[in-house]
Amino acid sequence: MPRLPGPRFATDCTIDVDGRPVAARTGESVAVALLAAGRALIARSSKYHRPRGAFCLAGSCHACLARVDGVPNQRTCRVPCRPGLSVESQNALPSAPHDVLGAVDHLYAHGLDHHHLMTWNSLANRAAVAFSRRLAGTGTLAGGTPSRSPPPSDERFEAVVVGGGPAGLAAAEALARSGRRVLLADAEPALGGRLRCTLSREGPPLSWAAEVARSVSAAGGTAALGHTAFGVWRDGECFLVPFRAEGPGAPILLARTPRLLLATGTWAVPPLFARNDLPGIFAARGLARALVEDGLVPGERALVLGAGPESEGVGALLARTGMEVRAAGQVEAAHGALRLEGATLAGGDRMACDTLAFAGPRAPASDLARLAGASVSLDPASGGWFVRAGAGGATGVTGLRVAGEVVARVNAAEAAAAGRLAGEAAHAD
Amino acid sequence: MPTEKTLVCACEDVTLEEVRSAFAAGHRDIESVKRYTGLGTGPCQGKSCLALVTSELLRLGAAPGEAEPFTARPPADPVTLAALASLDPSALPRQSAGGSWGGSAADSFPPRPSGALPERARVVIVGGGIMGLGLAYNLAIRGLSDVVVLERGYLNAGASGRNGGGVRTQWSTPTMIRLAKRSLELCRRFAVDMGVNVWMRQGGYLFLAATAAQVARLEKNLPVHEAHGLRTRIITPDEALEIVPQLDASRFLAAAWNPDDGVVFPWPFLWGYASRAQARGVRVLTFTRVTGFESTGRRLTALLTDRGRIAADVVVNAAGAWSKEVAALAGVALPNRPTRHEILVTESTKPWLGPLVSVLEDGLYFSQSQRGEIVGGMGDPAEPEGIEMGSTLRFLARFARAITACAPRTGSLRVVRQWAGCYDVTPDNNPILGPAGFENFLQLSGFVGHGFMMAPAVTELMAAWMSGEIPDPIFERFTVDRFARGNAVREDFIIG
Numbered sequence: 030m031p032r033l034p035g036p037r038f039a040t041d042c043t044i045d046v047d048g049r050p051v052a053a054r055t056g057e058s059v060a061v062a063l064l065a066a067g068r069a070l071i072a073r074s075s076k077y078h079r080p081r082g083a084f085c086l087a088g089s090c091h092a093c094l095a096r097v098d099g100v101p102n103q104r105t106c107r108v109p110c111r112p113g114l115s116v117e118s119q120n121a122l123p124s125a126p127h128d129v130l131g132a133v134d135h136l137y138a139h140g141l142d143h144h145h146l147m148t149w150n151s152l153a154n155r156a157a158v159a160f161s162r163r164l165a166g167t168g169t170l171a172g173g174t175p176s177r178s179p180p181p182s183d184e185r186f187e188a189v190v191v192g193g194g195p196a197g198l199a200a201a202e203a204l205a206r207s208g209r210r211v212l213l214a215d216a217e218p219a220l221g222g223r224l225r226c227t228l229s230r231e232g233p234p235l236s237w238a239a240e241v242a243r244s245v246s247a248a249g250g251t252a253a254l255g256h257t258a259f260g261v262w263r264d265g266e267c268f269l270v271p272f273r274a275e276g277p278g279a280p281i282l283l284a285r286t287p288r289l290l291l292a293t294g295t296w297a298v299p300p301l302f303a304r305n306d307l308p309g310i311f312a313a314r315g316l317a318r319a320l321v322e323d324g325l326v327p328g329e330r331a332l333v334l335g336a337g338p339e340s341e342g343v344g345a346l347l348a349r350t351g352m353e354v355r356a357a358g359q360v361e362a363a364h365g366a367l368r369l370e371g372a373t374l375a376g377g378d379r380m381a382c383d384t385l386a387f388a389g390p391r392a393p394a395s396d397l398a399r400l401a402g403a404s405v406s407l408d409p410a411s412g413g414w415f416v417r418a419g420a421g422g423a424t425g426v427t428g429l430r431v432a433g434e435v436v437a438r439v440n441a442a443e444a445a446a447a448g449r450l451a452g453e454a455a456h457a458d
Numbered sequence: 459m460p461t462e463k464t465l466v467c468a469c470e471d472v473t474l475e476e477v478r479s480a481f482a483a484g485h486r487d488i489e490s491v492k493r494y495t496g497l498g499t500g501p502c503q504g505k506s507c508l509a510l511v512t513s514e515l516l517r518l519g520a521a522p523g524e525a526e527p528f529t530a531r532p533p534a535d536p537v538t539l540a541a542l543a544s545l546d547p548s549a550l551p552r553q554s555a556g557g558s559w560g561g562s563a564a565d566s567f568p569p570r571p572s573g574a575l576p577e578r579a580r581v582v583i584v585g586g587g588i589m590g591l592g593l594a595y596n597l598a599i600r601g602l603s604d605v606v607v608l609e610r611g612y613l614n615a616g617a618s619g620r621n622g623g624g625v626r627t628q629w630s631t632p633t634m635i636r637l638a639k640r641s642l643e644l645c646r647r648f649a650v651d652m653g654v655n656v657w658m659r660q661g662g663y664l665f666l667a668a669t670a671a672q673v674a675r676l677e678k679n680l681p682v683h684e685a686h687g688l689r690t691r692i693i694t695p696d697e698a699l700e701i702v703p704q705l706d707a708s709r710f711l712a713a714a715w716n717p718d719d720g721v722v723f724p725w726p727f728l729w730g731y732a733s734r735a736q737a738r739g740v741r742v743l744t745f746t747r748v749t750g751f752e753s754t755g756r757r758l759t760a761l762l763t764d765r766g767r768i769a770a771d772v773v774v775n776a777a778g779a780w781s782k783e784v785a786a787l788a789g790v791a792l793p794n795r796p797t798r799h800e801i802l803v804t805e806s807t808k809p810w811l812g813p814l815v816s817v818l819e820d821g822l823y824f825s826q827s828q829r830g831e832i833v834g835g836m837g838d839p840a841e842p843e844g845i846e847m848g849s850t851l852r853f854l855a856r857f858a859r860a861i862t863a864c865a866p867r868t869g870s871l872r873v874v875r876q877w878a879g880c881y882d883v884t885p886d887n888n889p890i891l892g893p894a895g896f897e898n899f900l901q902l903s904g905f906v907g908h909g910f911m912m913a914p915a916v917t918e919l920m921a922a923w924m925s926g927e928i929p930d931p932i933f934e935r936f937t938v939d940r941f942a943r944g945n946a947v948r949e950d951f952i953i954g
Contacts, residue, residue: 166830
């Protein structure tokens with residue numbers, strides 16, 4: 030049973046995957062459609078040709094790349110399904126399940142020291158250069174000339190909020206209620222951030238996201254979904270934030286604002302154990318969202334790794350799909366040929382599982398704040414970097430405020446409270 | 459079943475074991491670990507691996523200052539060249555973002571230098587770029603190993619680690635051609651001679667000329683090239699299409715093609731020179747900044763650093779774009795003008811581009827790296843003088859417009875990272891060599907944007923001269939007093 034029953038989760042279109050039809054739901058991500066079809070394996074990895082599949086299911090890890098409609102290296106977790114979409118696996122000869130170049134992984138079982146590979150004589154070296162060039166590179170250049178992108182929309186806002194999770198929603202709401210014209214942007218196709226994962230009882234309900242979007246519009250602002258900020262620059266007194274819009278032919282949005290509020294949340298950090306890259310190992314939040322929104326049933330036996338409310342939450346969601354669920358505090362190694370088949374737990378206990386949900390500490394998504402000049406401090410739990418912030422999310426950079434999980438490890442309710450304070454402070458700026 | 463690897467960076471397939479060996483081999487700070495292992499250089503740009511490698515480095519004993527997150531570089535999410543080409547560069551600001559490494563931890567727990575500062579040395583070289591390290595290596599193999607190289611950051615922090623890796627013989631003056639030919643020969647042998655791969659690939663250089671004036675510029679070089687045995691030819695747009703089918707042939711009138719020019723991967727040159735020099739007794743000290751000089755009469759006697767004093771018989775200024783600043787500490791004025799040059803890299807694809815392509819009209823250049831990325835840059839005539847290594851949105855737009863006009867199919871490629879380095883520009887585009895200000899203060903700077911490709915040949919000649927051989931004429935012709943004497947001859951085949 031790859032999906033939960035019910036009309037909400039019924040497939041309504043067919044995409045083409047390596048020449049074979051795969052049933053999908055229009056609008057759901059290609060990565061989820063592949064998982065629902067039992068295809069955790071998407072491609073082979075760049076150097077060792079190890080099996081690769083989706084991990085974060087949220088656009089940050091880039092493990093789920095495939096050629097989509099003739100364009101290489103597309104994040105399948107970000108591409109929505111539509112009838113006739115063509116998906117091809119990459120970096121495999123002849124196919125992802127049977128890749129002869131997987132031999133590289135075994136040939137260099139302890140790693141390939143490319144710096145000192147075949148430096149004995151010039152003939153060997155020239156061969157190494159020629160051969161490795163042919164092996165390198167993932168995907169092949171797209172065939173045609175891409176159509177011209179439309180001119181950017183260059184727009185000024187009184188405030189820009191990046192991230193539509195609890196902190197960003199609360200900030201945008203506070204600003205909009207004060208009459209500010211706000212741009213509330215999120216890279217995902219829906220607002221809510223981690224509220225969409227329904228992993229924790231704290232915090233506002235997901236339905237609140239729609240209310241915020243209405244408040245934002247009422248104040249003359251915009252909620253821009255599928256818009257990813259790819260930098261932060263300054264233009265005189267204003268910040269200049271360019272957003273890449275999802276989908277071919279969508280214009281870049283150049284947002285100019287004196288008030289920038291970053292509520293960018295976190296990135297999934299992979300767990301560390303042998304074969305931690307096997308398809309079938311997922312970040313808890315990304316997987317939870319696919320369970321809830323797409324009715325995905327990723328397999329039969331799941332292992333939940335990690336402690337705390339999110340691991341309990343994802344365990345409950347997995348159990349609700351009818352899967353057998355077990356929790357573990359530590360995993361020594363994963364096993365499996367083309368996807369996860371089992372895990373060795375601490376103490377040597379070995380169990381069979383086809384799905385692993387990792388609910389370990391996530392890393393603050395602080396890159397935009399760092400580009401804007403904010404300073405960061407170590408988050409020892411994840412190894413990532415929190416943005417340093419004072420009262421109201423002030424960063425020390427004029428006009429730049431931050432809130433939510435990018436500042437501290439907070440639950441959704443705390444993130445919303447911090448976002449509201451930052452939004453109110455930004456209004457007064 | 460895949461082998462029992464634990465992956466830290468799934469984009470570039472970097473294992474935990476590889477991070478540990480890099481650290482054990484002396485690549486302690488995160489910027490060096492990134493360069494040595496390749497982690498964080500793939501499409502996700504460290505979103506998944508940064509936290510894992512930070513934890514691991516701290517566990518291995520790295521100082522907090524060594525584990526500061528690697529330099530923030532736009533774009534924060536991959537974006538296609540076609541989308542970027544829709545931006546109008548003239549409407550974009552010149553302000554930059556990112557570009558510098560290190561935060562507050564670097565002040566209190568700074569990165570650990572690679573060794574103790576000795577009290578004295580025969581030769582102290584300021585600058586651990588390819589010039590300084592190449593010179594140290596070439597001195598060492600001539601028996602002069604009482605040499606100390608002082609580098610203010612990690613290896614590859616400066617222009618040597620920031621350039622596009624082009625190596626060409628297509629120059630306009632006999633001297634430059636002679637040096638470039640020797641460099642090319644040394645690059646070809648580097649991997650075997652120095653025991654580290656530099657991925658030298660002679661895919662040729664293709665210079666595109668869009669106007670009659672540019673064609674004339676290419677044709678003027680031809681007899682000089684022929685006289686020096688170069689295989690340069692002027693070819694038609696159709697012939698150029700046979701070499702790079704993705705070009706838009708309507709955009710240029712002719713091209714200069716030399717099949718022997720090529721590209722290298724710059725970083726390992728520094729590791730190769732440094733490790734072979736160290737094996738012969740040279741001391742390469744990273745994270746050591748020169749703060750002043752002591753002198754007696756016409757001689758420098760010692761250098762002052764943020765870690766103490768070191769006496770020297772000879773001081774070499776090989777600080778690249780910082781040479782002017784370093785010379786000024788000794789009260790010596792150099793005419794060098796450091797000027798930012800921006801560059802970027804795209805996602806990788808299977809090999810499709812053989813040569814390095816350059817468009818004379820706008821200074822665009824791009825090539826495909828060994829890993830399959832398109833690496834390219836483009837000079838900006840409006841760039842002011844100054845040391846600045848942040849990145850602009852304006853460059854993304856300018857570059858995207860230029861490359862998608864030149865090779866339209868590149869529009870679907872996504873830019874994953876942009877950065878900048880500083881050209882070390884001189885009034886006549888030729889280097890500053892020989893003594894300046896003091897008889898034992900030797901200059902090795904002013905190589906504009908081609909210092910990397912010239913370094914193997916120039917450092918060999920300089921070491922020969924410093925060990926008592928008859929100096930090559932460049933050490934007399936390119937002294938700093940040529941500008942006062944009025945006999946500077948301009949090199950005008952600068953790109954980027």
